[in-house]
Amino acid sequence: MTIPFPGSARPGRLLAVSDLHIAYAENREVVEKLRPESPHDWLLVPGDIGELSEDIEWALTLLAERFEKVIWAPGNHELWTPKEDPLQLRGEARYRHLVELCRRLGVVTPEDPYVVWEGEGGPVTIAPLFLLYDYSWRTDPGLSRAKALEEAYEAGVVCTDEFLLHPDPYPTRDDWCRARVAETERRLAEHDASDAPFVLVNHFPLVRNPTSVLYYPQFALWCGTELTADWHRRFPTAAMVYGHLHIPRVTHHDGVPFREVSLGYPREWRRRGFPSPLLRPVLPAAVGA
Numbered sequence: 001m002t003i004p005f006p007g008s009a010r011p012g013r014l015l016a017v018s019d020l021h022i023a024y025a026e027n028r029e030v031v032e033k034l035r036p037e038s039p040h041d042w043l044l045v046p047g048d049i050g051e052l053s054e055d056i057e058w059a060l061t062l063l064a065e066r067f068e069k070v071i072w073a074p075g076n077h078e079l080w081t082p083k084e085d086p087l088q089l090r091g092e093a094r095y096r097h098l099v100e101l102c103r104r105l106g107v108v109t110p111e112d113p114y115v116v117w118e119g120e121g122g123p124v125t126i127a128p129l130f131l132l133y134d135y136s137w138r139t140d141p142g143l144s145r146a147k148a149l150e151e152a153y154e155a156g157v158v159c160t161d162e163f164l165l166h167p168d169p170y171p172t173r174d175d176w177c178r179a180r181v182a183e184t185e186r187r188l189a190e191h192d193a194s195d196a197p198f199v200l201v202n203h204f205p206l207v208r209n210p211t212s213v214l215y216y217p218q219f220a221l222w223c224g225t226e227l228t229a230d231w232h233r234r235f236p237t238a239a240m241v242y243g244h245l246h247i248p249r250v251t252h253h254d255g256v257p258f259r260e261v262s263l264g265y266p267r268e269w270r271r272r273g274f275p276s277p278l279l280r281p282v283l284p285a286a287v288g289a
Contacts, residue, residue, distance in 0.1 A: 011038065011040060011119055011120055012036075012038045012039070012040025012041045012042065012068060012119045012120070013037070013038065013041050013042075013119065013120055013281050014041075014042050014044070014117050014119060014120070014121065014122075014124075014126075014199070014281065014282040014283050015036075015041055015042065015043050015044070015067075015279040015280060015281060015282065016043065016044035016045070016046065016201075016241045016259065016261040016279070016280050016282050017034070017043070017044075017045065017261050017262075017263060017278060017279050017280065018045060018046040018047055018048060018075070018203070018241075018242070018243025018244070018261050018262045018263070019047070019048040019075070019243045019244065019246060019262035019263050019264050020045075020048065020049050020050070020059060020263050021048060021049075021050060021077070021263070021264070021265055022049060022050045022055050022058075022059055023050050023051060023052065023055060024265065024266050026266040027263060027265075027266060030263065030278070031059055031062065031063075032062070034062075034063065034066070034278070034279065035066055036066055036067050036068075039068060040068050040119065041067055041068060042067060042068055042069045042070070042071065042117060042119070042126075043063055043067040043069070043070050043071070043279070044071050044073075044126070044128075044199075044201050044241055044261075044282065045060075045063065045070060045071065045072045045073070046072075046073045046075070046128075046201050046202060046203050046241055046242055046243045046261065047072075047073055047074050047075020047076070047077070047078060047203030047243055047244070048075030048076070048077045048078065048203065048243060048244065048262075049072075049075070049077075049078060050077065050078070051077050051078070051080045051082050051085070051164075052082065052084070052085045053085055053086070053087035053097075053098075053101075054085075054086075056078055056098065056101070057101055060072065060101070060102060060105055060107055061105055063107075064105045064106055064107050069106075069108065069115065070105075070106075070107045070108070071107070071108040071109075071115070071126050071128050071201060072102055072107050072108065072109055072128060073109075073110055073128040073129055073130055073201050073202055073203055074095060074098060074110075074130050074203060075203040075243065075244065076132075076159075076161050076165055076203065076222070076244070078094075078098060079091070079094055079095060079165050080160070080161070080164035080165055081094060081164060081165075081166055082164060090166040090168045091166045091167050091168030091169065091170070091176070092168060092169060092170070092176070093168065095130070099111050108126070108128060109128060110128045110129055110130040110184070112128075114126060114127050114191060116196050117199070117283075120283060121238070121282070121283025121284055122196070122283070123195070123196040124196055124197055124198065124199045124238045124239075124283065125191065125193050125196045125197065125198050125199070126198075126199050126201065127187075127188065127191075127198045127199065127200050127201065128201045128202075129184055129200060129201060129202040130180055130184070130202075130203075131177060131180050131181055131184060131202055131204065131224075131225065131228060132173060132176055132177035132180055132204075132225075133173070133177055133204060133221070133222055133223060133224050133225055134173075134174040134177040134178060134225045134226075134227070135148060135149065135173075135174060135221045135222075136225050136226040136227070137208050137211060137220035137221060137223055137224055137225075137226070138220075138221065139151065139217050139218060139220075145174075148218075148221060149221065151218060152218035152219075152221055155216065155218050157216040157218040157219050159219065159221075159222040161173070161222060177225055177227075178227070181225060181227045181228065185231075188231070188235050189235075193235060193236045194236065197236035197237055197238045198235055198236060198237045198238065199237075199238055199239045199240075199241060199282060199283070200231065200232065200235075200237055200239075200240045200241070201240075201241045201242075202240075202241075202242050203242060203243055203244050204223055204224040204225075204242060204244050205223065205224055205240070205242045205244070205245070205258060205260070206224065206228040206229070206231050206232060206240055206242070206258075207224075207228070207229055207232070207253050207258070208220065208223075208224060208226070208229070209251065209253060210242075210245060210247070210251055210258060210260065211223050211224070211245065213247060214245070223244060223245065232253060232254060232256045232258075233254050233256075237256050238256075238283065239256065239257050239258075239259060239282055239283060240256060240257070240258045240259070241258075241259050241261055241282055242258065242259070242260055242261070243260060243261055243262040244262070245260055245262065246262045246264035246265065246268055247260055247262070248260050248261060248262055248264075248275040248280075259280060259282060261275075261280045262275075263275070263278065
């Protein structure tokens, strides 16, 4: 990626990348090299920048300085409270702290008014979401939540969220998820997107289908919620952008492109190579193409 010459007339693009995981030195070097091709490029970052508050601030500061606008949706890793992080806020308090950090940097969050992209492929309304998961994506619909978790533990497939992502003040992550879904659904329903359809930006996919390729199907428990399965149909949607799975690709559901835009861990991208390009264009020349 190169910085354009000052005064470049090249129109901006709507780009996306997630799961930067800058705790890894190799990934931090990758992020240091991320640059727009136009001074008018916007960047969507749907979560998992890192775990430590100082790392998250470093990356968002760098990206906000380079791109015309940065839109962030939290991943599960940003919400962890590692014992080595000086910031020991948990749950909702940690999330709100990160929102205030973003606002100081001029980064758009799920708590801010939606912004409209009017460049290539637009106009579209960018809606960053924070929804979490509720353990409803089970290997067998007949399993109870408790039995589904028992199955995952017996298979040795347990997300670290169970130890580091605290739902305070909610009793469980499920409860936090349901509260977030209800509030987000209300906002989307109240917003008139008839002239500028949504680009929905969430760390987790809104539909379960993308998790069908997981090597360990039990991990889908920590990947989303059935409560959002029809959002891309109910709300006018030009594209859905997500990460989390570390399986960069594009799938289509009811005609809507779902773009998984993760970088992933070094052991993953060293094996398969970088996604090409690493900063994925979100929209084609015409919305809906």
